[in-house]
Amino acid sequence: MKYISISFFYLILLCKVNGQTNLPKPTKAQLAWHNMEFYLFMHFGPNTFTDLEWGHGNEKEEIFNPAKLDCEQWCRVAKASGAKGIIITAKHHDGFCLWPSKFSKHTVRESKWKDGNGDVLKDLSAACKKYGLNFGVYISPWDRNHPDYGTEKYNDVFVKMMTEIFTNYGPIWELWWDGANGEGPNGKKQIYDWARFKKTVRQLSPNTVIFSDVGPDIRWCGNENGIAGTTNWNTLNTDGFEPGLLAPTTDTLNAGNVNGKYWIPAECDVSIRPGWFYHKAEDDKVKTPEQLFQLYLKSVGRGANLLLNVPPDGNGLITKFDSAALVGFMKLREENFKNKFQFDGISFTKNKRFKYSKKLFDDNNQTFVRVRGSKENRIRLYYKTGAQINCIILKEFIKKGQKINSVKIEYFGWGSDAGIREVKSFSTMGSKRIITFPRINAKHIYITLTSLKAAPVVSEVEAYLIDENLIEK
Structure with missing residues (x-):
């Protein structure tokens, strides 16, 4: 009997190790990030005035002069679009700082704007607080202007710049590291001390999530088209990798690793215009609300977050073209996802029976059910008189x-x-999966979890009839 008990103990232990307890899980800060879903990127700086995408670093500071800059206007537009935060390019590759850094002579302090007394980070941080938006900062390690770039001294400079930002403009919800690494004004490239950079941020602001190709908290989705993989694991193996040229392949970043060691979910960055900085010639090339909705389905609808770039113009304002598209985008989401079907019954397999549960449609991501069947892990939706639907949203309790x-x-x-017919099969559910398909008239809908890493835990199931023209293309 003693040997049986010992064997049983080790069997249970083995099941836990192989089944659930060793799976990577998100931190509290990462869970909060997942709930953000959609927010804005702001590419702004000397390139806004030179009509360039990548500045050379030798641009005269006096060209930066956004005479009508209004960060509150940015925030009003962001709120009207349903965005939950703004990430600003505090320093792009040209090295120009949107704050009066003590560690550079290429900043707003040397510009004509406000006679050198302006501070974009100060203004935007205050505006985000006023409008209830999260404030994030992009800072490129590459600096085509700083004389110390390409030497060990520059790593000190970069750490001091980040310290200024976190000390003077926090709280900062997300820090965005660009992995680009080119030559500085002395013709040299920099060896970035990524470990030190990470340690600095963790000490200054433990709750800030850090983005780069390989995290450590959020990863790049592998493209700048705003599209996550149809298979999208929130887990990734990053040992031996670094941001930039030493990152995993774009295919790997797009899909993640099924047995990834770390929880590093994907963020999908894309611009509302062809370029990242404002160019007047692109005023008629702004993405339509319908195009933005498609990007939403292929990013948020695949368990990633959508970071949409909306560049201010030379006056320091978001143009009417961009704001109209953003408001239209918000209207499409509101109209198509406001009428959620109320099920006459929703149940899931537990052992050999279907068990009814309100937890699957209580609009609460913190409640969940464990779906366990003897042969199949299945959720069943029931409508007494049938229902026409073409969209289902599923949420895993991540x-x-x-x-x-x-x-x-x-x-x-x-x-x-009549009869049971397959609608669609797909891989990975994640924090939110939006599945669209040609309209069906159904009495029962069966959602079968066909392949599992461990006992599945589902939080929410929703069904809609959306505009047929908006079905994922």
Whole structure:
């Protein structure tokens, strides 16, 4: 009996190790980041006035003069779009600082704007607080202006610049590191001390999430088109990798690693215009609300976050073209996701039976059910009189890790649609999966979790009939 008990103990232990307890899980800060879903990027600096995308670093400071700069206008537009935060390019590759840094002579202090007394970070940080938006900062390690770039001294400079930002403009919700690494004014490239950079941020602001190709908290999605992988794991193996040229392949960044060691979810960056900085010639090339909705389905709808760049113009304002597209985008989301179907019954397999549960449609991401079937792990939606739908939203309870590898959606139809028919199969669920398909008339809908890493935990199931023209293309 003693040997049986010992064997049973080790069997349970083995199941835990292989099944659930060793899965990577998000931190509290990462969970809060997942809930952000959509926020704005602001590329702003000398390039706004020179019509360049990558400045050379030798631009005269006096060219930066946004005479009508209004960060509160940025925040009003962000709120009207449903964005929950703003990330500003505090220092792009040209080295120009949007704050009067003590460690550079290429800053707003040397510009004509406000006679050298302006501070974009101060203004935007205050405006974000006023409008209830999270404030984030992009800072490029590459500096095509600083004389110390390409020497060990520059790593000290970069650390001091980050310290200024966190000390004077916090709290900072997300820090964005660009991995670009080119030559400085002395013709040399810099060896970045990424470990020191990370340690500095952790000491200054432990709750800030750090973005780069490889995190450590948020990863690049592998493209600048705003599109996550159709398979999107929140986990990634990063040992031996660094941001930039030493990052994993773009395919790996797009999909993540199914058995990744670390929780590093994907962020999808894309510009509302062809370029990242403002160019007047692109005023008629702003993405339409419908195009933005498609990007939403392929980013947030695949368990990633959407970072949409909206560049201010030379006056320091978001143009009417961009703001109109953003408001239209918000209107499409509101109109199409406001009428959620109320199920007559929703249940899930537990052992050999379907068990009814309100937790799957209580609009609370903190409640969940464990779906456990004897042969199949399945959720069933029921409508007494049938329902026409073409969109289903599924949410995995990621606080316990990402466990669902693949899913199949089927329905039992009426009349000529009678019988069980497959609607769509797909891989990975994650924090939010939006599935669209041609409209069906269903009495029962079956959501089968066909491949699992561990016992699945589902938080929410929603069904909608959205505009047929907006179905994912």
